[in-house]
Amino acid sequence: MKNWCQKDGQKPNEKYHYPQILLKNRKPDRILTLEEYRLDDGYAALEDTLKNLKPKEITQKIDEAGIRGRGGAGFPLGKKWLSIPDDAPFPRYFVVNCDEMEPGTFKDRVLLHTNPHNLIEAMIIAGYAISARKGFIFVRPSYETLSQILERELEIARQEGYLGENILGSGFSFDIVVHRSGGRYICGEATALLNAIQGKRPNPKQPPPYPTTRGMWDKPTVTNNVETIVWVPHVLRHGARWYKSLAATRTGEGTKLYCVSGKVNNPGCFELPMGTRLSEIIDVHAGGMIEGSEFKACIPGGASTRFLTRKYYDVEMDFDSFRMVGHRLGTAAIIVFDHKTCLVDATLNLMEFFARESCGWCTPCREGLPYICELLRKIENGDGKAEFVGILKEMSKFLWNSYCAFAPGAMSSLESLITYFEDEIFEHIWEKKCPFKV
Amino acid sequence: MISGELKEKLLKEILEAETPNEKAVDVMYELQKVYGWITDEAMSEASELLGMTLTELDELATFYNFLFREPVGKYVIHVCDSVVCWMNGYEVLLDHLKGRLGIGIGETTSDGLFTLLPVCCIGYCDRAPAMLINRRVHGNLTPEKIDTIIDQIRAKEQES
Numbered sequence: 001m002k003n004w005c006q007k008d009g010q011k012p013n014e015k016y017h018y019p020q021i022l023l024k025n026r027k028p029d030r031i032l033t034l035e036e037y038r039l040d041d042g043y044a045a046l047e048d049t050l051k052n053l054k055p056k057e058i059t060q061k062i063d064e065a066g067i068r069g070r071g072g073a074g075f076p077l078g079k080k081w082l083s084i085p086d087d088a089p090f091p092r093y094f095v096v097n098c099d100e101m102e103p104g105t106f107k108d109r110v111l112l113h114t115n116p117h118n119l120i121e122a123m124i125i126a127g128y129a130i131s132a133r134k135g136f137i138f139v140r141p142s143y144e145t146l147s148q149i150l151e152r153e154l155e156i157a158r159q160e161g162y163l164g165e166n167i168l169g170s171g172f173s174f175d176i177v178v179h180r181s182g183g184r185y186i187c188g189e190a191t192a193l194l195n196a197i198q199g200k201r202p203n204p205k206q207p208p209p210y211p212t213t214r215g216m217w218d219k220p221t222v223t224n225n226v227e228t229i230v231w232v233p234h235v236l237r238h239g240a241r242w243y244k245s246l247a248a249t250r251t252g253e254g255t256k257l258y259c260v261s262g263k264v265n266n267p268g269c270f271e272l273p274m275g276t277r278l279s280e281i282i283d284v285h286a287g288g289m290i291e292g293s294e295f296k297a298c299i300p301g302g303a304s305t306r307f308l309t310r311k312y313y314d315v316e317m318d319f320d321s322f323r324m325v326g327h328r329l330g331t332a333a334i335i336v337f338d339h340k341t342c343l344v345d346a347t348l349n350l351m352e353f354f355a356r357e358s359c360g361w362c363t364p365c366r367e368g369l370p371y372i373c374e375l376l377r378k379i380e381n382g383d384g385k386a387e388f389v390g391i392l393k394e395m396s397k398f399l400w401n402s403y404c405a406f407a408p409g410a411m412s413s414l415e416s417l418i419t420y421f422e423d424e425i426f427e428h429i430w431e432k433k434c435p436f437k438v
Numbered sequence: 439m440i441s442g443e444l445k446e447k448l449l450k451e452i453l454e455a456e457t458p459n460e461k462a463v464d465v466m467y468e469l470q471k472v473y474g475w476i477t478d479e480a481m482s483e484a485s486e487l488l489g490m491t492l493t494e495l496d497e498l499a500t501f502y503n504f505l506f507r508e509p510v511g512k513y514v515i516h517v518c519d520s521v522v523c524w525m526n527g528y529e530v531l532l533d534h535l536k537g538r539l540g541i542g543i544g545e546t547t548s549d550g551l552f553t554l555l556p557v558c559c560i561g562y563c564d565r566a567p568a569m570l571i572n573r574r575v576h577g578n579l580t581p582e583k584i585d586t587i588i589d590q591i592r593a594k595e596q597e598s
């Protein structure tokens with residue numbers, strides 16, 4: 001692995017200091033103001049773009065950089081923008097997904113509490129690139145303070161002429177509103193999200209039509225995650241090569257915000273080269289395991305990803321490296337479990353989360369999840385039978401027949417529990433109790 | 439009934455939206471602030487303001503975790519029960535809260551001050567265990583910290 005800041009004569013631990021782009025201006029108690037952001041070249045990319053670039057040229061530059069979606073699926077940003085047909089109707093909408101309800105994930109919160117104007121600038125450029133008229137930031141209820149910060153800063157940007165009619169004399173008009181969610185995990189799914197903003201019950205909607213052709217109010221709509229879109233001004237200023245060179249691996253690109261929580265000394269959100277090894281993230285940046293705890297497993301990308309065991313402790317954390325070892329990077333939110341934590345119980349907790357948050361639209365998910373919970377609860381309480389394991393295995397495949405990606409995501413932890421920790425499940429069954437409870 | 443002033447404010451916001459439906463959740467949030475929860479009266483007012491049917495609105499009101507179609511206390515405590523808080527001592531905290539308030543999950547204290555509800559991961563896992571009180575976050579919780587928070591609210595309420 002390359003060490004970006006390591007220079008001769010530096011103390012050894014400084015090799016773990018990396019360029020900070022998204023969290024560069026992180027302050028303990030406040031955001032970066034518009035003035036401060038401008039001193040740091042903020043809004044320079046916007047001014048330059050509106051003056052010198054055509055919408056298509058922006059999309060091209062963004063596409064060259066190969067920015068992959070940070071909302072969990074890793075879909076290339078440029079490709080999504082390009083999927084709007086040239087003759088698509090108007091008005092068009094640009095939506096930022098700040099629902100962030102994937103358990104373990106809090107990067108968008110940290111990012112926007114650091115530099116909201118980075119998002120605002122990025123959205124205006126995105127709006128210009130896809131010829132949108134209006135942008136929405138969809139925010140979950142527990143981030144109410146963030147909604148208020150965003151509304152305040154949007155007004156400041158409006159007064160500076162960055163939003164509204166005829167932005168900076170360019171002839172381009174665009175405005176942004178904060179849309180408060182009523183609070184439900186499924187709203188983060190891109191199509192459910194669009195229903196939510198339109199004031200419909202937020203069930204997902206299988207394509208086609210794709211939202212980029214017919215989205216909100218049947219008009220072309222692009223949705224991106226906060227952490228994806230904030231790269232736009234940086235990439236336009238510094239170029240695709242710079243962006244790619246920020247990564248630790250050839251398969252990675254840019255930096256990544258890794259959230260670490262659970263049994264570590266220093267839980268938090270860290271901006272590191274994409275592709276940084278899991279071991280470095282846990283041992284160095286998150287301060288290692290808490291005293292008396294040994295690493296048992298982690299969920300590396302939010303609750304919808306598989307348990308990852310000691311075997312891949314050194315895995316490089318980028319989308320492709322993960323895919324190659326049969327895992328998904330998801331939101332790169334690492335939840336760390338120690339040797340004293342019962343993973344049957346942890347999986348039960350995860351299944352209860354999914355059962356409660358299921359939108360109820362399709363039967364396999366709505367009925368399957370409570371059934372899985374019941375079986376796991378029996379096992380955890382010492383009332384399990386050997387045949388439950390087979391049923392659970394079958395259910396973990398069966399739920400892939402659901403209507404949206406929610407249920408397959410939910411099955412990740414269950415399937416990997418059975419794959420890697422079958423012994424632990426059987427120990428519960430044979431001993432008729434949870435071996436972790438005294 | 440809501441004040442003419444609020445009505446005007448909401449109508450203006452509805453007018454600025456792409457379609458009235460876009461403001462459905464916002465309007466219900468505002469009415470919830472007035473009534474404490476979304477009463478039937480609030481529902482018909484929302485329906486009138488938005489031009490949406492009661493069924494369309496109930497489809498939303500019953501779906502979302504932060505809209506209440508049943509009475510709740512003045513302070514709604516949402517305790518995070520997702521996986522990180524769970525492994526960092528959520529159960530102990532919940533027991534403490536239940537004991538302290540004398541209520542179970544889904545119940546309201548007899549003085550109408552507190553309602554206890556479960557909620558999934560609130561995005562503060564770096565400060566687990568965590569909870570929300572009226573959507574404000576409290577993290578790195580311990581039983582002592584919870585006592586302080588509850589005492590403060592009770593004291594504030596006694597003053598007013």
Ligand SMILES: Cc1cc2nc3c(=O)[nH]c(=O)nc-3n(C[C@H](O)[C@H](O)[C@H](O)COP(=O)(O)O)c2cc1C
Binds near residue numbers: 101191228
């Ligand atoms: C159940 C479910 C929940 C999701 N929640 C979120 C979320 O909270 N935030 C987010 O950005 N993406 C979420 N996604 C992914 C979105 O569907 C979508 O892929 C993403 O917002 C696109 O943005 P990106 O391409 O910039 O990553 C979720 C997906 C599913 C299936």
Ligand code: SF4
Binds near residue numbers: 359363366404405
């Ligand atoms: S899989 Fe679950 S969340 Fe997705 S549509 Fe079906 S019931 Fe709803």
Ligand code: FES
Binds near residue numbers: 103
């Ligand atoms: S699990 Fe409780 S805040 Fe994330």
